[in-house]
Amino acid sequence: xxxxxxxxxxxxxxxxxxxxxxxxxxxxxxxxxxxxxxxxxxxxxxxxxxxxxxxxxxxxxxxxxxxxxxxxxxxxxxxxxxxxxxxxxxxxxxxxxxxxxxxxxxxxxxxxxxxxxxxxxxxxxxxxxxxxxxxxxxxxxxxxxxxxxxxxxxxxxxxxxxxxxxxxxxxxxxxxxxxxxxxxxxxxxxxxxxxxxxxxxxxxxxxxxxxxxxxxxxxxxxxxxxxxxxxxxxxxxxxxxxxxxxxxxxxxxxxxxxxxxxxxxxxxxxxxxxxxxxxxxxxxxxxxxxxxxxxxxxxxxxxxxxxxx
Amino acid sequence: xxxxxxxxxxxxxxxxxxxxxxxxxxxxxxxxxxxxxxxxxxxxxxxxxxxxxxxxxxxxxxxxxxxxxxxxxxxxxxxxxxxxxxxxxxxxxxxxxxxxxxxxxxxxxxxxxxxxxxxxxxxxxxxxxxxxxxxxxxxxxxxxxxxxxxxxxxxxxxxxxxxxxxxxxxxxxxxxxxxxxxxxxxxxxxxxxxxxxxxxxxxxxxxxxxxxxxxxxxxxxxxxxxxxxxxxx
Numbered sequence: 001x002x003x004x005x006x007x008x009x010x011x012x013x014x015x016x017x018x019x020x021x022x023x024x025x026x027x028x029x030x031x032x033x034x035x036x037x038x039x040x041x042x043x044x045x046x047x048x049x050x051x052x053x054x055x056x057x058x059x060x061x062x063x064x065x066x067x068x069x070x071x072x073x074x075x076x077x078x079x080x081x082x083x084x085x086x087x088x089x090x091x092x093x094x095x096x097x098x099x100x101x102x103x104x105x106x107x108x109x110x111x112x113x114x115x116x117x118x119x120x121x122x123x124x125x126x127x128x129x130x131x132x133x134x135x136x137x138x139x140x141x142x143x144x145x146x147x148x149x150x151x152x153x154x155x156x157x158x159x160x161x162x163x164x165x166x167x168x169x170x171x172x173x174x175x176x177x178x179x180x181x182x183x184x185x186x187x188x189x190x191x192x193x194x195x196x197x198x199x200x201x202x203x204x205x206x207x208x209x210x211x212x213x214x215x216x217x218x219x220x221x222x223x224x225x226x227x228x229x230x231x232x233x234x235x236x237x238x239x240x241x242x243x244x245x246x247x248x249x250x251x252x253x254x255x256x257x258x259x260x261x262x263x264x265x266x267x268x269x270x271x272x273x274x275x276x277x278x279x280x281x282x283x284x285x286x287x288x289x290x291x292x293x294x295x296x297x298x299x300x301x302x303x304x305x306x307x308x309x
Numbered sequence: 310x311x312x313x314x315x316x317x318x319x320x321x322x323x324x325x326x327x328x329x330x331x332x333x334x335x336x337x338x339x340x341x342x343x344x345x346x347x348x349x350x351x352x353x354x355x356x357x358x359x360x361x362x363x364x365x366x367x368x369x370x371x372x373x374x375x376x377x378x379x380x381x382x383x384x385x386x387x388x389x390x391x392x393x394x395x396x397x398x399x400x401x402x403x404x405x406x407x408x409x410x411x412x413x414x415x416x417x418x419x420x421x422x423x424x425x426x427x428x429x430x431x432x433x434x435x436x437x438x439x440x441x442x443x444x445x446x447x448x449x450x451x452x453x454x455x456x457x458x459x460x461x462x463x464x465x466x467x468x469x470x471x472x473x474x475x476x477x478x479x480x481x482x483x484x485x486x487x488x489x490x491x492x493x494x495x496x497x498x499x500x501x502x503x504x505x506x507x508x509x510x511x512x513x514x515x516x517x518x519x520x521x522x523x524x525x526x527x528x529x530x531x532x533x534x535x536x537x538x539x540x541x542x
Binding site: 180183184186187190191193194195196197198199200201202 | 357359378379380381383384388389391395397398399400404407408409411412455459
């Protein structure tokens with residue numbers, strides 16, 4: 001392979017890695033929007049909290065000398081998912097449910113307020129500076145090409161992100177398409193009132209979507225935190241914005257759309273940063289969003305609402 | 310079985326139902342007729358708890374359900390076929406039916422599924438097809454089938470004949486009579502007064518949110534004022 005194509009391959013690997021985490025976060029936006037038609041702007045902060053919790057758990061476990069790395073990571077993942085889910089559930093109960101049925105703008109403002117609150121709450125309790133974690137997972141699975149020209153590497157960390165994302169997305173897809181509650185989620189997304197008329201407590205289904213979205217964001221929080229090694233209380237803002245873009249790009253309300261949107265966005269960013277000054281990557285990412293919305297307002301996999309009478 | 314006592318319902322400031330009292334006895338088909346905007350759908354939805362009645366009382370099998378949340382009411386043994394059918398168009402026929410039996414155990418679900426597919430063989434043919442791809446009549450059958458999946462003792466039907474071809478309407482009304490014969494009590498809201506009164510044991514006439522008349526189906530069918538207003542003279 002030529003050097004140019006190796007370079008391209010490397011960028012695609014990097015892009016898919018970041019894109020996977022965008023996809024994980026985007027699920028939360030898309031599921032909530034699909035059911036209650038609101039944008040949960042505090043979702044990025046749930047991701048940030050997931051990152052913090054996993055950092056705290058990992059540092060704590062390492063400090064008491066527990067050194068079985070897979071176990072440490074697994075415990076961190078479970079704790080982060082649980083705590084982030086609790087936050088997600090609480091945010092809905094406190095800030096959104098009392099406003100349901102009122103003007104959409106009001107819920108949106110409440111969400112932005114929640115986002116600012118959570119950022120500052122973490123900044124106050126954990127400090128607003130960067131928190132760093134020494135790399136836990138090093139080395140690479142695959143090295144292609146030679147050091148003299150250009151070497152493509154797929155690191156263990158990247159592979160871990162791919163595998164965890166793939167497993168999570170598969171589990172989510174099976175849950176939504178096969179399980180009784182997943183079916184209820186889809187029914188709610190189509191007609192919340194009718195689902196209620198079948199005796200199903202739709203408030204619980206709505207809570208469930210917040211919990212699932214938060215748990216997936218926490219997974220992304222752990223993975224991306226380990227990948228970058230540095231977090232601060234404000235990382236949720238940009239990550240949330242990117243994931244929201246991914247959800248809209250793929251078609252908000254559509255779960256496969258969020259997955260696809262995340263990957264497309266991640267790869268687009270990586271390629272832009274590779275061939276242009278890297279500051280352009282956000283310009284291109286959001287430019288892509290504008291373009292897609294101009295020509296296909298429902299996003300790539302979104303369906304226009306057609307009602308057959 | 311179902312009793313409404315002096316029920317008033319408001320949408321914000323606007324009062325949609327005024328002192329409505331209606332009784333549906335076990336094993337009856339009771340129909341509610343009235344013009345567009347008379348409050349028929351509001352009345353039916355008030356029974357389901359959405360919107361809530363602002364005063365009066367609603368009793369189902371002797372128990373007051375007026376204050377209960379909708380999801381709890383709908384687990385008491387009544388089911389609704391709402392206006393406009395409201396099937397889940399992205400879900401398959403099988404999944405739609407499954408949603409109707411959300412709280413049934415496997416045995417009850419399977420028994421009721423056999424029964425519903427027996428009533429509507431067409432749903433069996435379309436079993437794995439998405440609800441939204443079916444014709445209006447088939448969707449109406451699915452909506453009724455979905456409601457029946459929970460094995461209700463009382464079935465509320467809101468204009469099941471709306472927008473359907475006469476031959477399909479005929480079938481739907483035959484099914485309604487058959488359900489009554491099987492022991493399901495029926496409360497039927499209709500604009501198609503002629504057909505509804507023919508199969509009804511008793512009927513109520515709703516005008517501007519008030520019950521203005523009630524009698525047996527037969528008597529209403531031959532009543533002069535009713536004929537003039539709802540049956541085309």
